[in-house]
Amino acid sequence: MKTLKNIESSPTVKLDTNTFNSTDETSNMTDAKNHLPLTRANISKAHEIIKPYIHRTPLLTNTTLNTIASTPQSVSDLAGTPWEDSSTTTPANPKIRFWFKCENLQRIGAFKARGAFHALIRVIEEQGEGEVRRRGVVTHSSGNHAQALALAGKTLNIPTHIVMPSISTPSKIASTQSLGANVVFSGSTEPERTAVMKEIQQRTGAIFVPPYDHPDIILGQGTTGLEMEAQFEEAQQQQGKTLDAVFTPIGGGGLNAGVATWFSEPAKEGGKKTLVFGAEPSFEGADDCRRGLAAGQRVSAVSSKTIADGLRTPVGLNNWAVISDPSKVAGVYSVTDDQIKKAMKLVLERMKVVVEPSAVVGLAVCLFDEDFRRRVEEEGGDEGWDIGIVFSGGNTTVEAIAALFGAN
Amino acid sequence: MKTLKNIESSPTVKLDTNTFNSTDETSNMTDAKNHLPLTRANISKAHEIIKPYIHRTPLLTNTTLNTIASTPQSVSDLAGTPWEDSSTTTPANPKIRFWFKCENLQRIGAFKARGAFHALIRVIEEQGEGEVRRRGVVTHSSGNHAQALALAGKTLNIPTHIVMPSISTPSKIASTQSLGANVVFSGSTEPERTAVMKEIQQRTGAIFVPPYDHPDIILGQGTTGLEMEAQFEEAQQQQGKTLDAVFTPIGGGGLNAGVATWFSEPAKEGGKKTLVFGAEPSFEGADDCRRGLAAGQRVSAVSSKTIADGLRTPVGLNNWAVISDPSKVAGVYSVTDDQIKKAMKLVLERMKVVVEPSAVVGLAVCLFDEDFRRRVEEEGGDEGWDIGIVFSGGNTTVEAIAALFGAN
Numbered sequence: 001m002k003t004l005k006n007i008e009s010s011p012t013v014k015l016d017t018n019t020f021n022s023t024d025e026t027s028n029m030t031d032a033k034n035h036l037p038l039t040r041a042n043i044s045k046a047h048e049i050i051k052p053y054i055h056r057t058p059l060l061t062n063t064t065l066n067t068i069a070s071t072p073q074s075v076s077d078l079a080g081t082p083w084e085d086s087s088t089t090t091p092a093n094p095k096i097r098f099w100f101k102c103e104n105l106q107r108i109g110a111f112k113a114r115g116a117f118h119a120l121i122r123v124i125e126e127q128g129e130g131e132v133r134r135r136g137v138v139t140h141s142s143g144n145h146a147q148a149l150a151l152a153g154k155t156l157n158i159p160t161h162i163v164m165p166s167i168s169t170p171s172k173i174a175s176t177q178s179l180g181a182n183v184v185f186s187g188s189t190e191p192e193r194t195a196v197m198k199e200i201q202q203r204t205g206a207i208f209v210p211p212y213d214h215p216d217i218i219l220g221q222g223t224t225g226l227e228m229e230a231q232f233e234e235a236q237q238q239q240g241k242t243l244d245a246v247f248t249p250i251g252g253g254g255l256n257a258g259v260a261t262w263f264s265e266p267a268k269e270g271g272k273k274t275l276v277f278g279a280e281p282s283f284e285g286a287d288d289c290r291r292g293l294a295a296g297q298r299v300s301a302v303s304s305k306t307i308a309d310g311l312r313t314p315v316g317l318n319n320w321a322v323i324s325d326p327s328k329v330a331g332v333y334s335v336t337d338d339q340i341k342k343a344m345k346l347v348l349e350r351m352k353v354v355v356e357p358s359a360v361v362g363l364a365v366c367l368f369d370e371d372f373r374r375r376v377e378e379e380g381g382d383e384g385w386d387i388g389i390v391f392s393g394g395n396t397t398v399e400a401i402a403a404l405f406g407a408n
Numbered sequence: 409m410k411t412l413k414n415i416e417s418s419p420t421v422k423l424d425t426n427t428f429n430s431t432d433e434t435s436n437m438t439d440a441k442n443h444l445p446l447t448r449a450n451i452s453k454a455h456e457i458i459k460p461y462i463h464r465t466p467l468l469t470n471t472t473l474n475t476i477a478s479t480p481q482s483v484s485d486l487a488g489t490p491w492e493d494s495s496t497t498t499p500a501n502p503k504i505r506f507w508f509k510c511e512n513l514q515r516i517g518a519f520k521a522r523g524a525f526h527a528l529i530r531v532i533e534e535q536g537e538g539e540v541r542r543r544g545v546v547t548h549s550s551g552n553h554a555q556a557l558a559l560a561g562k563t564l565n566i567p568t569h570i571v572m573p574s575i576s577t578p579s580k581i582a583s584t585q586s587l588g589a590n591v592v593f594s595g596s597t598e599p600e601r602t603a604v605m606k607e608i609q610q611r612t613g614a615i616f617v618p619p620y621d622h623p624d625i626i627l628g629q630g631t632t633g634l635e636m637e638a639q640f641e642e643a644q645q646q647q648g649k650t651l652d653a654v655f656t657p658i659g660g661g662g663l664n665a666g667v668a669t670w671f672s673e674p675a676k677e678g679g680k681k682t683l684v685f686g687a688e689p690s691f692e693g694a695d696d697c698r699r700g701l702a703a704g705q706r707v708s709a710v711s712s713k714t715i716a717d718g719l720r721t722p723v724g725l726n727n728w729a730v731i732s733d734p735s736k737v738a739g740v741y742s743v744t745d746d747q748i749k750k751a752m753k754l755v756l757e758r759m760k761v762v763v764e765p766s767a768v769v770g771l772a773v774c775l776f777d778e779d780f781r782r783r784v785e786e787e788g789g790d791e792g793w794d795i796g797i798v799f800s801g802g803n804t805t806v807e808a809i810a811a812l813f814g815a816n
Contacts, residue, residue: 104760345806352512352762352802394760398753402814405806 034126035215038261038322043222050117050220053155055107059231059388060100064350069096069366070384073373083370094376095384096366099235099243101228104355104394108147108175110310111224111255111392112211116148118220119209120156127207133158138206140186140193142168143310144393145211150181161206163196171397212252213316222258224248228388229267229274242267243274244385245376247362249392250278250289250332251311253319259390260328274388277372278323278332279361281306287334289315293324307337307404310358310393333372335364341404343367347391348401357404359391442534443623446669446730451630458525458628461563463515467639467796468508472758477504477774478792481781491778502784503792504774507643507651509636512763512802516555516583518718519632519663519800520619524556526628527617528564535615541566546614548594548601550576551718552801553619558589569614571604579805620660621724630666632656636796637675637682650675651682652793653784655770657800658686658697658740659719661727667798668736682796685780686731686740687769689714695742697723701732715745715812718766718801741780743772749812751775755799756809765812767799 036042072091078084083091103111124132136159139149146162153160162176166185177183186196200206210217225246232243246263248256260276280287284304292299298320304312315323323329335343343360346367347353365372366387376385444450480499486492491499511519532540544567547557554570561568570584574593585591594604608614618625633654640651654671656664668684688695692712700707706728712720723731731737743751751768754775755761773780774795784793 109760348762348806348809349804352517354756354760354762396757398756398809398813399815401756401806402810402812404810406810406814407807 036122036219038215038218038222038257040262040265042219043226043258043262046114046118046216046219047223047226049121050114050223053107053117053152054113054223055105056227056231057102057105059228059235060102060351060353061235062098062100062351065346065363066097068346069098070094073368073370077368078370081368081370092370092373092377094373095380095382096376097384097386098363098366099228099232099386099388100351101224101231101388101390102353103224104353104359104391106393108144108151108179109393109395110144110148111221111390112144112148113151114223115212115217115220115254115258116145116152116209117155118223119214119216120149120152120158122216123207123209124156124158132207135205135207136161137209138163138197138200138204139209139211140164140197141211142172144395146172146176146181147179147395149209150176150179154180159204159206161200161204163193163200165193169397172395210316212254212313213318214254215318217254218258218261218318218322220258221255222262224255224390225259225262225276228259228390229262232386232388233267240268240271242272243388244380245275245277245330246388246390247277247279247365248390249308249311249358249361250280250315250323251358252313253278253289253315253323255390255392256329257319257322260322264328275330276328277330277362277365279365280332280334281308281311281337281340281361282334283307283337286311287332289320289323290332290334292320293332298324306340306357308340308356308358308361310356311361331372333365333369335361335368339364339368345405353391354394354396355391356393356396359393362389444530444627446623446626446630446665448670448673450627451634451666451670454522454526454624454627455631455634457529458522458631461515461525461560462521462631463513464635464639465510465513467636467643468510468759468761469643470506470508470759473754473771474505476754477506478502481776481778485776486778489776489778500778500781500785502781503788503790504784505792505794506771506774507636507640507794507796508759509632509639509796509798510761511632512761512767512799514801516552516559516587517801517803518552518556518764519629519798520552520556521559522631523620523625523628523662523666524553524560524617525563526631527622527624528557528560528566530624531615531617532564532566540615543613543615544569545617546571546605546608546612547617547619548572548605549619550580552803554580554584554589555587555803557617558584558587562588567612567614569608569612571601571608573601577805580803618724620662620721621726622662623726625662626666626669626726626730628666629663630670632663632798633667633670633684636667636798637670640794640796641675648676648679650680651796652788653683653685653738654796654798655685655687655773656798657716657719657766657769658688658723658731659766660721661686661697661723661731663798663800664737665727665730668730672736683738684736685738685770685773687773688740688742689716689719689745689748689769690742691715691745694719695740697728697731698740698742700728701740706732714748714765716748716764716766716769718764719769739780741773741777743769743776747772747776753813761799762802762804763799764801764804767801770797 107113138161140163160181165188256278263274283306286304286306288299302314343364515521546569548571568589573596664686671682674681691714694712694714696707751772
C-alpha cells in the first residue's frame with residue numbers, strides 16, 4: 001500500500017491558502033475560489049498525482065465489432081426506430097474502427113477511482129493531512145463512487161463515511177465495507193440522505209467529497225482522455241495521429257466533462273481536434289442532458305429506472321457548463337434500454353469482457369443511431385473514423401446479467 | 409489475410425515423404441510414421457509456424473483472487489465436501505499467486521485455434537498446397553474446434569467441411585458458417601456422425617483433421633505453455649524464474665498433453681521444472697482421466713451433461729500416453745459443477761473477463777480442493793506458489809450465463 005509520503009513527493013500544485021468554508025448545507029471539500037480551472041494542463045497535473053494509485057487500463061480493439069459497426073443496418077433492424085420510414089434513403093454505411101478504453105478493468109471496476117483519488121489528495125493538500133485524517137470524509141453513493149472513495153480513504157489512511165440507501169445491493173454494501181469504510185444507512189429519498197449526511201458532519205466534521213459535480217472530480221476523470229490520446233498514438237506508431245471522436249456515458253456528467261476538457265484543444269498546435277460526444281439512456285427520460293441541450297436549459301431532476309443504473313442522475317452544474325459548450329462537446333445522443341442490452345451482449349460474447357449496462361451506451365449509439373452513423377459516413381468518408389469508447393465500469397453480477405438476459 | 413506465401417517462407421520442418429494413407433475408417437491427416445515427436449523443440453517450431461495467425465493472449469494477474477485463494481476455507485465452506493470431517497486438522501492455508509493465460513481472448517475465443525492452424529499447415533507441408541486445396545479438410549465438432557478449423561481453412565484458402573449434430577446451438581452453427589465452412593448436419597450419435605463424415609470423404613477426398621487426439625494438435629496446443637513461460641519471466645523481470653505449477657482443463661486432453669510436453673523439461677538446464685496439473689468436472693463421471701489414472705487404465709467412454717460442456721469427452725489415446733506419465737503430469741483433480749459455477753462467478757465479477765465453464769476447472773481446484781491446497785501449503789511454504797491457470801475459452805452467451813445463474 002502506498003503511503004502519503006509518495007504523494008507529498010509527487011509534483012502537485014500547492015495552493016497558497018488553506019481555508020475551509022462551508023457551502024450550502026454541507027461542508028464542501030474546497031472553497032470555490034480555490035478551484036483549479038478546467039484545463040488540459042490541470043488534467044496532466046491530476047494524472048501525475050493519481051498515477052501511483054490507478055491502473056493505466058488497456059485500450060482494446062476488436063475486429064468483429066468494427067465489422068458489425070461498418071455494416072449498414074438492415075430494413076428490419078430499423079423497424080420501430082425513428083428511421084424506419086427512410087424509404088427514400090438507404091441505411092448509413094459508415095466505416096468505424098473502435099478503441100475501447102477499459103475502465104471496467106480500473107481499480108474498483110470503474111473510472112470513479114480517478115476522480116476520488118484526485119479529489120481526496122487535493123483536500124489533503126489544501127487542508128493538511130492531520131486535519132483531514134482527524135475529520136474524515138463523507139459522501140453519499142450506492143454505486144461506484146462509494147467504493148472509489150472508500151479505496152482512496154483506505155489507501156491514504158483517511159476515515160471514510162459512506163451514506164448508502166438501506167435498500168442497496170448487499171454485495172455493494174459488503175464491498176464498500178471491506179474497503180474499510182463506515183457505511184451508514186439512510187432512506188432512499190434526497191431529504192433522508194441529506195439528513196444522515198448532516199448528522200455525520202455535525203458529529204465528526206467530515207468533509208464532503210461529491211460524486212461528480214466538482215472541478216477536482218472532473219479533472220480526475222479527465223485523465224481517462226489523456227491516457228486514451230497517448231495509447232492511441234502508441235498503437236498507431238504515428239506521432240500526432242488522433243482519434244476522430246470519443247464517446248463517454250453521461251450520468252452526473254463528470255467523466256464526459258473531464259474528457260471533453262482534455263480534448264478541448266488539439267494534442268499538437270494546429271493539429272486536428274478529437275470530437276467528444278456523450279451518450280445517455282432514453283428510458284423514462286434519463287436522457288436529461290440531451291433534452292436540456294435541446295431546450296437550452298439544464299434538466300435538474302430525473303426519475304428513471306433505466307437498466308443503465310449508473311446514468312439515472314441529472315447532470316451536475318459544473319459539468320453542464322462544460323457539456324453545454326459546443327466547442328467542447330460535439331453532441332449528445334440517447335439509446336433505448338433494448339439497444340443497451342444488444343450492445344452489452346456483443347461486448348460480453350465477442351470481446352469477452354464484462355461491462356455494466358451504463359458502460360455501453362456510446363457503443364450503442366455507434367451501432368444503432370442512424371443520425372450519428374450518417375455523420376461518420378459523410379465526414380469520415382472512405383477513410384472512416386477512429387472512435388474511442390469509454391467502457392466506464394464493469395460492476396455487475398452474474399445474477400444481474402441473468403435478470404437482464406434470462407428467459408423471464 | 410495472410411497467404412500461403414507467408415507460410416512457405418517461415419521456418420518449418422520439411423518432411424522427406426509426401427505420402428497419404430488411410431487409417432481405420434477415415435482418411436487421417438498424416439501417416440503415423442511422419443508424426444513429429446512430442447518435444448519442447450517441436451513446440452517451439454509449431455509456435456514459429458502459427459505465430460502469424462494467432463494472438464499472444466495476455467497473462468493476467470488479479471489480487472482479489474490471490475487473496476481469496478490464500479485465505480483458508482471456513483468450516484461452513486467445507487460442509488458437504490470430502491473434507492468436512494477434518495475435525496482434527498484445520499483447513500489448508502496456502503499462499504497462491506495466480507497467472508491467468510487468457511485463451512478466452514484467443515482467436516475464435518479458445519485455444520483450439522493453435523492446434524487447428526498447426527495441424528492444417530502441417531497437412532499442407534506434407535501433401536502439398538494444391539492437393540489439400542483440391543480435396544479440402546473435414547472434422548466433426550459442435551464446439552470450438554469447428555470454428556478453429558473453419559478459421560484456419562478460411563485463412564489458408566482450404567475448403568472445410570464440418571459435421572455438426574443438427575441439435576447444435578444455432579449461434580455456433582452460424583459462427584462456423586460465417587467463417588466460410590460447409591456445415592453438414594448429422595444425428596448426435598457416434599455412428600450417425602461417422603456415416604456423414606465417410607460420405608463427405610468419399611465424395612470429396614477431404615482429409616480428416618481430428619479435434620484433439622493427434623501429435624500435431626498436441627504440439628499446437630503446447631504453444632500455450634511456451635508463451636506462459638516467456639510471459640511469466642517477462643513479468644518477473646527475473647531471468648530463469650519459473651511458474652511453480654500450471655493447471656489446464658482436460659477434455660480430450662490435447663491442451664494438457666501439449667502444455668505438459670512443454671514443461672517436461674526445465675527452461676534452463678538444471679533449473680526448476682514447472683509442475684503441470686489437469687482438472688476435470690466430476691459430474692456424471694466426466695472425470696474420466698482422473699478415474700483412469702486411479703484404475704491404471706484409460707476410460708474410453710463418457711456420458712455426462714456437466715456444465716463444462718467442453719470437457720464431456722474422454723481423453724484421447726495420444727494424450728493419455730502423455731498425461732499418464734507421472735514425469736509429465738503431476739496430478740489430475742476434479743471439481744463439482746457447483747464449484748465450477750462459483751469460480752466462474754468470481755472470474756466474471758472480479759476479473760471482468762468472460763470465460764466458459766470449462767475454462768475455470770483449474771481455478772476451482774486451487775480454490776476448493778483441500779488436498780491440492782495442502783500440497784501448496786506444504787511445498788510452497790511462506791514463499792507460496794506462482795500458479796498458471798489456462799482459461800481455455802470464453803465461448804458462452806448471455807443466455808447461457810442466465811441459465812446458469814438465473815433465479816430458476
